Amino acid sequence: MDEQTPVFAIAMAAELAGMHPQTLRQYDRLGLVSPSRTAGKSRRYSMRDIAKLREIGQLSQEGLNLEGIRRILQLDDEVVALRRRVRELETALADELLARPGRRVFAAGESGDVISLRAGERAQRSNQLVVWRPMLLRGERS
Known part of the structure; x- marks a missing residue:
């Protein structure tokens, strides 16, 4: 099990994030946090989702509106993807240099x-x- 494994039902996720379950449903509808779904369509949250919910709560307390929070989360995801790509390219370059x-x-x-x-x-x-x-x-x- 890792941080991406969806294991928490909405009640437990809300408790871990310090929020009301209805808030989690709203964030899901807005696309801020999209938990996995079981075969019965119930939500399952991962530790990564919980961390994101806590970050949303912190940004909200700092006065950002939900659209601002959505944009920050989107940019964070882009940064993670770009860092992953840089690591891939660095590895490919190192392999090429070693091969020649x-x-x-x-x-x-x-x-x-x-x-x-x-x-x-x-x-x-x-x-x-x-x-x-x-x-x-x-x-x-x-």
């Missing part, structure tokens, strides 16, 4: 001159910009 040792890296000097470096070598000056560009395989076009 000996590739060359280039740095730009103050006057715009290009300095060739071996992979793993650092530029001499701290004000140089290091740019990585993968070499094209035969038959590929840029």
Whole structure:
């Protein structure tokens, strides 16, 4: 069981979140928190849902209206998705670098001159910009 597992009925979720069950129903109708449903259509909340309900309560106490809260939650979800994507891309880049040792890296000097470096070598000056560009395989076009 993890934080995404839907285990709490609405009464227990409301108690854990410090809210009335009717408030949870309203948030579900508005799409702020969308719990899972059982075969009998009853709501089941996860720990992630409870945390989101608590966050909604906190933002509401700070004076935000429900539309503002909805937008904040939407942006939070986008940030989580983007961080996940960055990790995926970092992993793919690291795998590519490991698969192709000996590739060359280039740095730009103050006057715009290009300095060739071996992979793993650092530029001499701290004000140089290091740019990585993968070499094209035969038959590929840029």
